[in-house]
Amino acid sequence: MEWSEWALSLAVFIPAVGAVVTMLIPRAQEELIKWVALLTTLGALGVVVAILVDFDYDRGGELQFAVDNRWIDVINSRYHVAVDGISLPLLALSAFITVLCVIYSWNHFPEPHNPKAFLTLMLVLEVGMNGTFVAQDLILFFIFFEIVLLPMFFMIGVWGGPNREYASIKFFLFTLFGSALMLLGFLALYFKVDTPVGNSFDMVVLGEAAGAGLSNTTAQLIFAALFLGFAIKVPMFPFHTWLPDAHTEAPTVGSVLLAAILLKLGTYGFVRIALPMVPEAAEDWAPWIGLLAVIGIIYGALGCLAQRDMKRLIAFSSVAHMGFVMLGISTMTDFGINAAIFGMVAHGLITGMLFFIAGSVQHNFHTREMSRLGGLLQQAPKMGWILGFCAMASLGLPGLAGFWGEFPAILSAFQPLSTLPEETFRTYMVIAAIGTVLAAGYLLWMLAKVAFGTPKPEFEHAHVHDVNAFEWASWLPILVLIVALGVYPNLLFKVTDDAVTRTTDGIAEVLGAEQP
């Protein structure tokens, strides 16, 4: 047995083993449970790091570490996992953030405490997240895509804020609605697409077939089903309404995982499934997706300005940022999709970080009302500076990671795929550029409210902890990465470019279009 045949399965299922172990440990042994969870996530991260080392970056466009085994013969579905340059960064992000979430949780378990259940759920969540990024079979993808739902549902519903029951069920029903229709889309792809090997759920085969043999109506319907599944997850305007509720009520770690990884499952689905498998329909839909993306950018920004709750503001900023990602994807160019993937990673790091800080602010002040906060720089200067740093990164300051997600995405709209309407996308470009100004506005406004000024009388004598050891341990790696990716973006672009070019070239060839 080669190590490369086991690597991805290990990365996905080590957390599953850990979840079983934590479930078997008696609830009272909290320390042991925490250590098991930490070592498990570290183990998964270790495997992912080994994959990062072994990955052949010169062949980033090809699937590596592939395993293709029999799984459910009756429905012709196989256990096919592999990574290429598109999925690798996201897999790494997922394994990385989960470890930090375990560290952050160490002394921060929200009410009703119960680390055993909390960490078990987090490990199950990691199985779903890692699995989604490596699955190369539509049914396997669907299973992993759905596995994340229940743990997040419980995280919000059990450990969430006052309105948690509403938020958790809303989150679940929205996503379930999308994924139910998405499954119908997968089945239609299976039965209707002509591939060299007959009916197939294999994502590679379907990607190469690129919707051959589909009538226009069928292709449109399939894309509509896939679009709903992924757009709700992203979430795109107007399907975003579950997001602010879920984020506001979720416990800190839940918000971080939701923002950093779960939203990416949707955008990843667009890049990996919806665009390459039904390119002709995608071409028809692209201008509309672009429109919804820029509406999301502006709407999200305006939504931010209307918030009083810090977490809710960050949630709306997610809607705006994911708008940039979707704008990049909707251009269907290698430039745009590279930017989109960079945007996914950057948003995962930065927004994840902002949610961490919001959690610590709430831990200190027991409120996230921005009108009641102020003077964080005086009371907890380190935390205040980190908040400022992250706000800068989020608004797209050059030199930090956020810039390379946002700026190229805007730029890519200048020159979309040759068969797409150029003027329309240039208009989008202008609107998106205005969106960055608004982003600067709301982020600086938040910073001013929370960090600047003097503490409000009610908190004047409050005992405020500055960043503690656990927070440093979980935050520092993210901060380093934000700077590293900002200074040297090729760190990521070099990984993704081959795979993205391969995807977009395939699409362009089917459409008879030219890359700009």
Add this chain to the structure above:
Amino acid sequence: MNPVFDWHALAPDVVLAATIVVVLVADLVLPERAVWQTSRIASLGVLASLVPIVTLADHANDVRTMFSGAYVVDNYALALKAFFLVATYVTILLSVDYIEEGDYYKGEFYFLLLTSVLGMSIMTSARDLITIFVALETISIPTFILAAYRKHDRVSNEAGVKYYIIGVLSSALMLYGMSLIFGVTGSTLLSDIRAHLETVGTEPLLAVAIFLSIVGFAFKVSAVPFHFWAPDTYEGAPTPVTAFLSVASKAGGFVALLNIVFFGFATEAASDLWWGALWALAALSMTLGNLAALRQTNLVRMLAYSSVAQGGFMLVPFAAAGIAGARGDASVAGTSFEAVVIYLLVYGAMNLGAFAVVIAVARRTRSAEISTYRGLFATSPALALTMTAFMASLAGIPPLAGWFAKFVMFRSALEAGTGWAVSLAVVAAVNSVIAFFYYAGVIRAMWFQPSEGEDRTPIRVPPALSGAIALTTAVTLVIGVYPQLFARVGELAVGS
């Protein structure tokens, strides 16, 4: 012509019949304090009749036909016989303590239960209208009595009487439909009926005949709009009986429908006569069953409506097969048949499991109100976890077994691929989202809401009940993660 008896093929039913006699005699002979032994005899008998099924399955792909084709033992029949016996074994596990602790006739309970199962076992092999009818009555008549088994309880009496009247009415309709079919085709054998439909074609009278018999089955499987007996009967009957009704008895109706539709009516010309009715039954059952379930505060009533909705999901493959069959595409029939069989098996495991937890919790609370489940995770985490698994599985969330059942159901509709079939799949998809809302209601009560009761110690679950919960949980998990293991059963069934 002398009938040929293949005793090996008949062995499962013979062992079961012998057990019934032994149980009845034991109940008469044993002293009062030893009557509980009947449950042991019954469960041993059920396990014993699984033995010949295993030996028969060893001769894979043998089709043993008897009584000029009226009684067939093939892989499909064996798979479902095994399912019914295992489901009965679980039902006995659920019943032991319930019956023991209540003021019930003990021996007769198992006698009636096993008689009903004998009907189911015969049903799996029945390929003849008369045999199907006799099997169906053998299933139904004992359950009328079982539904009213809490004889001092007026609700239970109402349950029994309602079930009885509806059951007799549906039998009458079905029998009339069958007699018309016999009149048109000149035979009660399904294979002859099919041959007649293929060669001679259809006629208007046949449409009436098929419609009437389908309506009869619709009552049996509690499809909307013939479902209204189900919630009252389910709520009134003793809970183990409800579990049995909602799983085994319902499956018996579905097996009858499978036999009659796929072995009798699935010709190109005849498909047009029935797919519309099944499409409507499926869509109505899913939608109205779910909408009614949303409003329930009692878990047993909710499960009753949910079983109506689940029945709707199971009807989708029938409609898909009919739609494709009417266009001359016979290939979908295999997928659809397989889908129904798989759905039945999965549904059996998860629904019995849910009822097992209901019975366990009711041992303390004496109630099935959803509000009594509040805070269950804090007091009895194991029960809450297993119940969560069953609810999520019923809702079709991976990686629990329910997803695979839903998946094969969707697959049959998409394979048929016409506008009607796909629109039915969309109705099913929307309904599976609605369904999650009420299943989640139970999960929310157990996990998110604080306990109200004074007693915060874990609920004590007797061994038999624990066994039932463990068995159903294991099946639900294993099928969910590795459906192939189980799908072989469905595949074998279709192969024959």
